[in-house]
Amino acid sequence: MALLTPQDLEGLTKQLECNNNTIKKATGMDIADICKQIYGTTLDGEKVGIVPITSGNGIITNFSSSLLTITEYFGLDGAITEHPDVTGYYEAVSSDADIILMADDHIFIAHNMRNGKIATNHVCTGVVYAEIASRYKYADSKDILVIGLGRVGYAGAQHLVKRNFDVYAYDPDRETMEKARKELGIIPYDPEEEHKFSMVLEATPNPNTISEGMVAERCLISTPGIPCGLPEDIGERNEIDLVMEPLTIGVASMLYAVM
Ligand SMILES: NC(=O)C1=CN([C@@H]2O[C@H](COP(=O)(O)OP(=O)(O)OC[C@H]3O[C@@H](n4cnc5c(N)ncnc54)[C@H](O)[C@@H]3O)[C@@H](O)[C@H]2O)C=CC1
Numbered sequence: 708m709a710l711l712t713p714q715d716l717e718g719l720t721k722q723l724e725c726n727n728n729t730i731k732k733a734t735g736m737d738i739a740d741i742c743k744q745i746y747g748t749t750l751d752g753e754k755v756g757i758v759p760i761t762s763g764n765g766i767i768t769n770f771s772s773s774l775l776t777i778t779e780y781f782g783l784d785g786a787i788t789e790h791p792d793v794t795g796y797y798e799a800v801s802s803d804a805d806i807i808l809m810a811d812d813h814i815f816i817a818h819n820m821r822n823g824k825i826a827t828n829h830v831c832t833g834v835v836y837a838e839i840a841s842r843y844k845y846a847d848s849k850d851i852l853v854i855g856l857g858r859v860g861y862a863g864a865q866h867l868v869k870r871n872f873d874v875y876a877y878d879p880d881r882e883t884m885e886k887a888r889k890e891l892g893i894i895p896y897d898p899e900e901e902h903k904f905s906m907v908l909e910a911t912p913n914p915n916t917i918s919e920g921m922v923a924e925r926c927l928i929s930t931p932g933i934p935c936g937l938p939e940d941i942g943e944r945n946e947i948d949l950v951m952e953p954l955t956i957g958v959a960s961m962l963y964a965v966m
């Protein structure tokens with residue numbers, strides 16, 4: 708289970724601003740614009756109840772405060788409940804929260820109490836990072852490479868197929884590859900073919916998953932994967948725009964998804 712650590716969340720606002728600038732440079736849009744395009748929704752100062760959850764590995768010290776920072780960055784009225792778990796949930800609902808944010812070790816949800824919509828972080832992260840990669844201004848074709856077809860990567864690949872991109876994908880898990888080929892119609896990425904991509908989505912929990920042969924001279928690598936899959940030396944040699952941060956972009960996607 709790939710859980711965030713307090714270290715991952717350090718300097719969140721700086722990471723967010725840095726990534727928003729990269730996204731604007733590479734796609735001409737910022738995070739909010741991209742989320743509006745994906746879901747056709749807008750945010751309007753909604754009240755967000757953030758409920759710490761003690762189950763499993765327990766509370767991640769700066770997870771709730773990170774969510775508070777994120778809700779405020781997008782102009783929402785966030786509040787962390789005084790108590791965790793059921794008591795906290797009761798407190799959030801009683802205080803008229805429009806949206807509830809809470810996560811255990813397996814699922815992180817946004818639930819809109821007004822329209823009943825519910826969204827998970829894995830799917831919303833896959834979709835938004837895929838959308839960012841697909842809007843690269845300097846793309847040389849509709850070819851896009853997805854590395855990692857787990858809960859995040861599969862959702863991203865699905866979104867890209869729906870948006871008519873030529874989706875190539877690689878995952879060492881053979882069953883996953885078979886499922887994606889049959890159900891999504893993705894093209895299995897073949898390292899022998901020396902096919903270089905200008906748009907890459909990486910969603911794996913491993914380093915060094917992106918190899919020299921995968922990336923074109925100019926390339927947008929959009930990766931929620933922790934740790935970063937791009938080796939240092941490739942980042943220096945090629946002209947690469949890297950979009951990577953531990954939480955914010957995926958949460959923005961969740962918020963727009965439930966409006
Ligand atoms: N930045 C953010 O907002 C978020 C980041 N994450 C991170 O994204 C990563 C993926 O999360 P999940 O999809 O839930 O994990 P998962 O475990 O469901 O899927 C990971 C997939 O990567 C594949 N994989 C492993 N090594 C690979 C390699 N060398 N090349 C290609 N594929 C490889 C695995 O076979 C697996 O299918 C994790 O590191 C997680 O912490 C998850 C949610 C939000």
Ligand SMILES: N[C@@H](CCCCNC(=O)[C@H]1CCC=N1)C(=O)O
Nearest residue numbers: 710711759760766767770810811
């Ligand atoms: N129960 C804890 C939060 C646990 C979150 C675990 N999920 C992840 O780490 C996912 C979410 C984005 C990336 N990985 C608390 O309330 O403090």
Ligand SMILES: [Mg+2]
Nearest residue numbers: 954955956957
């Ligand atoms: Mg994120």
